[in-house]
Amino acid sequence: MRWAAAWLIMATLVCLGLGTAGLVLLRLSDNRGGEQVVGGAAVERGEGARVGERAPAFSATTLSGERISLAELQGKLVVLNFWASWCGPCRSEMPALEAAAKRTAGQPIVFLGVNVQEPPETVRAFVAELGLTFPILPDPTGEIARTYQVRALPTTFFIDREGRLREQFTGEMNASVIDRRLRGYGE
Numbered sequence: 001m002r003w004a005a006a007w008l009i010m011a012t013l014v015c016l017g018l019g020t021a022g023l024v025l026l027r028l029s030d031n032r033g034g035e036q037v038v039g040g041a042a043v044e045r046g047e048g049a050r051v052g053e054r055a056p057a058f059s060a061t062t063l064s065g066e067r068i069s070l071a072e073l074q075g076k077l078v079v080l081n082f083w084a085s086w087c088g089p090c091r092s093e094m095p096a097l098e099a100a101a102k103r104t105a106g107q108p109i110v111f112l113g114v115n116v117q118e119p120p121e122t123v124r125a126f127v128a129e130l131g132l133t134f135p136i137l138p139d140p141t142g143e144i145a146r147t148y149q150v151r152a153l154p155t156t157f158f159i160d161r162e163g164r165l166r167e168q169f170t171g172e173m174n175a176s177v178i179d180r181r182l183r184g185y186g187e
Contacts, residue, residue: 048149051168055080055159056147060114060137063124068112068135070163076108077185078159079178082139082150084116085126089172090154094130096175100182101134108161109182111135116153117142158185 049056055078059069070078081097083090094113101111111134115123123138139145148157151170158167158181166185169177 048147049157049165049168051165053165054163055157055165058144058147060139060144062135062137063120063127064135066135068137070159073110073159074163075161076110077161077182078157079109079111079182080114080148080157080159081112082114082116082145082148082153082155084118084153085122086118087153091126091130093154093172093174094132096173096178098130098132098134099175100178104182112137114139114144116145116150160185 055070057070059067059071061067079097079100081093083094085091097111097113101109104111113132113134113136115126115136115138117140118138119140120138123136126132127136137144148155154170154172156169156173157165158169160166167181169181
């Protein structure tokens with residue numbers, strides 16, 4: 001009888017976990033048309049992000065208060081990384097992203113980190129802990145992540161100088177993966 005109670009408890013916990021994961025994915029996958037401004041981020045709503053097509057336009061305010069618009073970055077390679085502080089692979093790849101951002105400083109390459117759905121104080125603590133210097137864009141409602149159809153973290157988009165999505169990389173990148181991609185897009 002004890003094993004039946006243990007199995008019931010375990011099954012309940014698994015169902016709760018799957019239900020929570022489903023709600024998170026549902027929030028990230030919600031995709032409506034039109035432009036929407038939520039939480040200080042303005043995004044172009046449409047079909048989402050597709051490799052080979054123009055990257056969806058957005059603008060947002062960095063942790064330091066600077067307004068960044070993707071349209072203003074045309075002519076530069078943009079490395080757009082979606083992450084969260086609770087994500088182990090996100091934490092692991094951040095030093096490689098920071099090193100690449102520092103190494104390419106002065107070149108027409110911009111690294112942007114989009115934090116998905118965390119409070120600003122959590123984001124600031126994470127950025128300070130890891131010593132990140134590239135621009136961090138809070139996305140407290142997940143609106144930018146939904147526009148780019150981010151389904152897992154970390155996810156990184158490489159946007160070429162003409163504003164087209166060249167590649168979407170889902171999962172943790174290390175220094176050699178980042179460097180190969182930057183060379184492939186004319187670092």
